[in-house]
């Protein structure tokens with residue numbers, strides 16, 4: 276057994292069964308563990324911050340399917356006129372005597388895309404013949420319910436606003452003029468059942 280001085284920077288030797296510590300960096304074992312512990316905490320905090328930012332950031336950009344779409348009054352059809360088709364949002368903007376609604380453009384039967392029939396003034400699915408009224412209610416065919424709709428908020432020129440707030444019912448305009456409509460294509464509400 277050979278033992279040397281144990282001050283910082285020195286070589287310390289103990290018996291063969293004892294640990295040999297070579298403190299060549301000017302730090303001892305306890306200080307080294309403190310540094311490791313501190314670095315771990317910093318890394319953990321950094322990862323948590325990145326995760327929080329990732330969670331808070333919107334997943335979809337505006338105008339991208341799954342995100343919000345903003346429409347000016349020029350995109351809103353006249354009452355009972357042909358609904359406005361918005362392919363990039365997979366939706367129809369429908370304005371009728373029942374009110375305004377942003378319809379999901381996919382048939383509730385097996386997912387085909389119903390088109391608008393000017394002659395019959397309704398949506399008609401080319402696949403198995405389901406038909407829907409202008410506000411999306413089921414008329415006939417194998418579809419199990421009316422067309423689904425997105426959540427939306429209407430901002431009026433008088434400063435008031437109205438939101439669908441999870442309801443599938445169209446929103447009545449009551450003579451107010453639309454300034455803009457914000458549709459959330461990430462929030463879909465199931466269409467009304469037959470006869471509703």
Ligand code: FES
Nearest residue numbers: 382384385400403
């Ligand atoms: S997919 Fe529309 S009726 Fe079947």
